[in-house]
Every structure is written in C-alpha cells, then in structure tokens.
Amino acid sequence: MNIVVCIKQILDPEVPARDFRIDSERREAARGSANLVTNIFCENALETALQFRERAGGRITVLSFGSESAEDSLRKALAMKADAAALVINDGHPHPDPFAVARALAAAIRKIGDFDLILVGRESGDWGAGQTGALLAEELGVPCVNFVDHIDSDSDGLRLKRQTDAGWEIFAAKPPVVVTITNDEHNVPRVPKTRDVMMSYRQTLTKWTLDDLDTDAASIRAANSYYEIVDLLIPVKETQCEFIEGDSLESRVENLARRIQEVTDAL
Amino acid sequence: MSEGILVFIEQRDGALNKTSLEAIVAAQRIAASTGDKVSAIVLGNGIANVASEVAAKKLEKVYTLEDDRLNEYTPDGYVGALKQAIEKLSPRFVILSHTYQVRDFAPRLTTALGKTFVTDCIAVRVDGSDVVFTRQIFQGKINTDVRVSAESPVFASFQSGSYRADLAEAGAAAVEPLAVDMSGVTIRTETEPKFQEAKQAVDLTQAPLIVAVGRGIKSQDNLPVVQALADALGAEIAASRPICDNEWLPMDRQIGSSGQTVAPKLYLAVGISGAIQHVVGMKNAQTIVAINKDAEAPIFDIADYGIVGDLFEIVPALTEEIKKAKG
Numbered sequence: 001m002n003i004v005v006c007i008k009q010i011l012d013p014e015v016p017a018r019d020f021r022i023d024s025e026r027r028e029a030a031r032g033s034a035n036l037v038t039n040i041f042c043e044n045a046l047e048t049a050l051q052f053r054e055r056a057g058g059r060i061t062v063l064s065f066g067s068e069s070a071e072d073s074l075r076k077a078l079a080m081k082a083d084a085a086a087l088v089i090n091d092g093h094p095h096p097d098p099f100a101v102a103r104a105l106a107a108a109i110r111k112i113g114d115f116d117l118i119l120v121g122r123e124s125g126d127w128g129a130g131q132t133g134a135l136l137a138e139e140l141g142v143p144c145v146n147f148v149d150h151i152d153s154d155s156d157g158l159r160l161k162r163q164t165d166a167g168w169e170i171f172a173a174k175p176p177v178v179v180t181i182t183n184d185e186h187n188v189p190r191v192p193k194t195r196d197v198m199m200s201y202r203q204t205l206t207k208w209t210l211d212d213l214d215t216d217a218a219s220i221r222a223a224n225s226y227y228e229i230v231d232l233l234i235p236v237k238e239t240q241c242e243f244i245e246g247d248s249l250e251s252r253v254e255n256l257a258r259r260i261q262e263v264t265d266a267l
Numbered sequence: 268m269s270e271g272i273l274v275f276i277e278q279r280d281g282a283l284n285k286t287s288l289e290a291i292v293a294a295q296r297i298a299a300s301t302g303d304k305v306s307a308i309v310l311g312n313g314i315a316n317v318a319s320e321v322a323a324k325k326l327e328k329v330y331t332l333e334d335d336r337l338n339e340y341t342p343d344g345y346v347g348a349l350k351q352a353i354e355k356l357s358p359r360f361v362i363l364s365h366t367y368q369v370r371d372f373a374p375r376l377t378t379a380l381g382k383t384f385v386t387d388c389i390a391v392r393v394d395g396s397d398v399v400f401t402r403q404i405f406q407g408k409i410n411t412d413v414r415v416s417a418e419s420p421v422f423a424s425f426q427s428g429s430y431r432a433d434l435a436e437a438g439a440a441a442v443e444p445l446a447v448d449m450s451g452v453t454i455r456t457e458t459e460p461k462f463q464e465a466k467q468a469v470d471l472t473q474a475p476l477i478v479a480v481g482r483g484i485k486s487q488d489n490l491p492v493v494q495a496l497a498d499a500l501g502a503e504i505a506a507s508r509p510i511c512d513n514e515w516l517p518m519d520r521q522i523g524s525s526g527q528t529v530a531p532k533l534y535l536a537v538g539i540s541g542a543i544q545h546v547v548g549m550k551n552a553q554t555i556v557a558i559n560k561d562a563e564a565p566i567f568d569i570a571d572y573g574i575v576g577d578l579f580e581i582v583p584a585l586t587e588e589i590k591k592a593k594g
Binding site: 020022098126127131133134135138144146147164182183184185227228233242243244249250253254256257263264267 | 367371377387397405409411413416500511533535553557570571589
C-alpha cells in the first residue's frame with residue numbers, strides 16, 4: 001500500500017500570546033520568538049500512518065508544499081521512520097488559497113506515483129481553514145473521509161474510525177482515499193531516536209519546484225490568499241475576573257454558590 | 268443577480284442543532300446593514316418540526332428539501348442537494364455553523380461550486396459596502412479581519428457561541444418545499460457507515476450547564492468529587508485533554524481544540540489551568556467560573572468569577588451549598 005502523508009510547517013502556535021507580533025502593515029503574524037514546527041495534526045497523521053504500516057505494511061512518503069525551511073519538518077518525519085520525503089518549493093504567495101495548495105499537492109502526489117492512502121491533518125494550527133483535505137480529494141477525484149484517528153485494513157479494504165458530532169463511527173472505504181486526521185490518545189506523535197535524527201540527514205530528500213510538476217505552475221504562483229486581510233490584532237481580554245473573597249471557606253463558597261444560582265435561575 | 272442570504276439549518280433525527288440559530292443571528296446582523304433578505308434551508312426527511320421551529324424567526328422563507336436519499340446525512344447527498352438549491356436560489360452569502368457536519372461537507376460543496384469558504388468566523392460586520400469577517404488564527408492568539416472579493420455566493424461558517432441563539436429576531440416565515448433532482452446524485456458506498464459505536468449520551472454543544480475537570484483532580488479516583496457537583500447542578504461533566512488522554516473520561520467529553528467547542532450558559536472549570544487548547548473550546552461560555560489553586564493560572568484571565576484554593580475543600584462544600592439552595 002502506497003501512503004502519502006502531507007505535512008505543513010507553521011509558526012509554533014504554542015508560543016505564549018504575548019510573544020506573538022504583528023508586522024507593521026498588520027497583514028501578517030511576525031515570527032518573533034516563535035519556532036517553526038510541524039503542524040500538530042500533520043504529525044498525528046504521520047503517526048497514524050506509521051502505526052498502520054506496522055500492522056498492514058506499506059510505504060510512507062511525506063510531502064510538503066512550503067518554503068525551504070520545511071525541509072526540517074520533512075527530516076523529522078524521516079527520523080520518525082517515514083520511507084521517503086519530497087518538498088515542493090512554494091515561491092509564490094506565502095499563504096496561497098487552499099485551492100492552489102490542493103493543486104500543488106495533487107500534482108506532486110501524481111508525480112510520486114500510484115497512491116492508495118493520502119493522509120492530511122484536519123486543519124493547521126496557524127490559519128486553520130481546514131479545507132486542504134477535501135479540496136485535495138476533489139483534485140485527485142477520490143473520496144474524502146474526515147476526522148479519522150485510526151485506520152485498519154481487512155480483506156474488504158480500509159476501516160476508518162472517525163469523529164462526528166454524534167460520537168464515533170467506523171467507515172468502510174476502498175482505496176484510493178483521502179483521509180483527514182484528528183488527534184486522540186492513540187496517535188500522539190512518537191519522539192524520534194537521536195540516532196534516527198542523525199540518520200535522517202543522510203537520507204535522500206526530493207526537491208521540486210512548481211515547474212517540475214505537471215500542473216499550471218503560473219496560476220499556483222499567482223494565487224493570492226482567497227480573501228483580503230483587512231487587519232490583524234491581538235485580542236484584548238474583556239472580562240475582569242471577580243475573585244470571590246471571604247473570611248472563611250464557608251463564606252466564600254456561599255458567595256460563589258449565590259453567583260452560580262443567579263445563572264441557573266435565569267435558565 | 269445574486270441577492271439574499273441563505274442559512275444552512277442542521278438537524279439530526281428531526282431535532283434542530285441550536286447552533287443553526289446562532290448562524291441565523293449572524294445572517295440577520297449582515298442583513299440589518301445590507302438590506303438583504305435572510306432565508307433558511309433544511310434538508311432531510313421528517314423535518315416539518317424543525318422547519319416550523321425555524322420559521323418562527325425573522326426570515327423571508329424556510330426552504331425544505333426532502334428526499335429519501337437525505338434520510339441519513341451523507342456528504343455526497345448533502346453536496347448534491349445543496350449544490351442544486353444554491354444554484355437555484357443564487358444567494359450572495361451562505362451562512363453555516365462550524366460543526367463537524369459542516370466541516371465535513373461544506374469544503375466539498377464550495378469546491379463543487381468553485382466558491383470561497385471562510386471558515387470558523389467569530390464575528391461579521393458591514394463596513395461601507397464591504398462585509399468583513401473576523402477569524403481567529405494561531406489558536407485564538409490573533410484575530411484577523413478579512414474581506415472577500417470573490418464571486419458570490421461567499422460561504423462563511425461561524426464558531427459555536429459567536430452569537431447568542433436567543434438573540435435571533437422573531438418573525439413568521441413561509442415554509443416552502445424546494446424540489447431538486449437527486450437521481451443523478453451518487454451516494455458513494457465507500458463512505459457508508461458499516462456500524463456506529465455507541466453514540467455519546469449527550470451532545471455537549473447543546474448543554475446549558477457544564478462542569479469541567481482538569482489535571483488538578485490528580486487521580487481518576489477523585490472524579491466523583493466533581494461528578495457530585497455536576498449532579499447537584501444538573502450539569503454535564505466535561506474535561507480538559509489530559510483527563511481524556513488518560514482515559515479517565517471518554518474522548519467525547521473533551522473540550523478544546525481537539526475536542527468539542529461549547530458555549531453553555533455556565534462553565535465551571537475545576538482544576539483546569541486554562542491552556543489555550545482548552546480555552547478555544549469554551550471561551551464563548553456566557554459565565555465562566557474557575558476554581559484553581561494557582562492564582563496565576565490563565566483560566567482566571569477569561570473567568571467571570573474565580574476562587575483560588577484547594578478544589579478538594581471547595582468543591583464538596585460548594586456541592587452541599589448548591590444542594591441546600593435547591594432544597
């Protein structure tokens with residue numbers, strides 16, 4: 001089974017809000033002290049693929065469409081024991097619209113060759129539009145199953161455990177299929193061994209430009225963000241917490257119970 | 268010429284998803300400035316009650332789309348039906364609530380129509396002739412205002428709790444069946460559920476009162492302390508991620524970026540520090556109460572009321588106090 005995991009490198013969203021900066025034109029989050037990291041849902045996707053390979057076999061290629069620095073994310077994926085890695089250098093808009101991203105990824109996937117399973121994170125921790133998976137499936141002309149955290153296979157095909165508003169569902173699907181991955185306690189990304197991190201730098205990493213792909217490179221480069229950013233701002237907190245004080249535990253609890261009662265009485 | 272705003276109404280087994288009412292409020296806000304007429308559309312079978320519930324809001328029309336192939340939600344069925352409906356009605360905006368179901372089908376629908384989809388908005392305003400949507404990026408650390416100049420209809424989904432459902436203006440809308448041709452719509456068998464695991468007992472997004480527990484509870488053996496408070500209040504119990512990662516409570520009780528997004532009337536956070544991944548899932552609650560031993564815990568930044576102290580002293584005392592008050 002040929003598996004492609006698409007990963008995105010982003011500014012670390014875990015950095016405290018006070019360390020985020022906005023550029024002077026208020027159109028872009030400036031890097032400040034934030035590191036570049038692999039989007040967490042993409043790492044969950046890779047972990048899900050690695051576990052699937054342990055049970056069912058297969059070959060995992062990690063793919064990214066991004067800047068040169070995304071090589072670090074791909075090297076880490078190799079250290080986690082992906083079989084191969086490919087980077088498509090984005091020399092166009094830094095935040096291309098999701099249609100352009102999907103077109104670039106689809107063209108790269110076709111160049112990699114036959115595929116059975118394409119895994120992507122359910123959304124990114126930076127801009128978080130949550131559309132790449134569905135658009136990629138449309139580009140490739142295959143079904144898309146969303147919010148999956150576990151994949152198994154049997155003689156009928158794939159069995160996908162997915163999250164819905166109503167709980168969990170198990171889907172049967174025949175490859176090829178695009179799957180968007182959500183996280184749960186079973187697909188926490190593994191930490192690569194130091195030796196494998198060192199080894200990953202000796203492995204081949206394929207680099208393509210958009211011109212190397214069978215796609216309309218010019219239109220992908222020209223693709224702007226699909227909306228215009230009017231303003232960026234760091235939200236100011238509006239609520240002031242009223243700390244419940246009192247002479248004793250009893251009086252504080254009584255005081256708090258009264259506040260809670262006011263809310264529940266209004267229901 | 269496109270005109271009007273169409274709101275997607277989500278229902279399951281004939282029950283309205285209340286976040287759809289929040290989407291109506293967002294649409295009414297736009298309409299108040301642009302003068303657009305707001306209509307709603309609901310899909311499925313046996314949806315008369317949902318349609319009449321929605322028709323009690325200030326809307327031009329409530330369109331119903333009934334077909335055997337829409338008995339159960341499937342992305343193919345919904346995309347096939349809504350694509351035709353939207354082509355027929357030709358609205359300027361399509362407004363949805365950012366639920367799992369919407370996240371599942373809407374990107375495919377917008378791709379099929381070749382339209383732009385602005386996801387997970389928290390507000391909308393009209394600025395002159397521009398409609399400006401506010402989205403959160405970097406897990407809520409930065410807000411971004413965006414203007415879409417794409418061809419209509421523009422699709423926008425709103426985060427749960429962005430608007431208060433009870434602020435939907437009342438009215439009396441006509442319910443109008445809409446005919447679409449489903450004969451050409453293939454429901455791909457690949458995505459038919461073979462079986463469903465036990466559904467969660469409750470949809471936390473619909474719960475008015477939530478008591479949530481975090482790492483401060485220390486051990487699974489201590490959970491009954493918090494459960495007793497939830498029971499006394501008649502609240503649902505929920506948790507932050509570490510609790511569910513440890514399997515002390517099931518995953519469907521998890522609030523936050525990898526769990527549910529909720530906006531209850533009361534959210535009582537017990538022993539939850541308030542990491543951003545948790546906060547994005549509950550910050551739209553109307554009243555937030557936090558109990559934590561650390562006065563510097565970030566949960567107090569968003570709480571309305573706070574008590575600093577040992578939850579093992581405070582929670583049992585509070586439970587007794589609530590029981591007493593309820594008589």
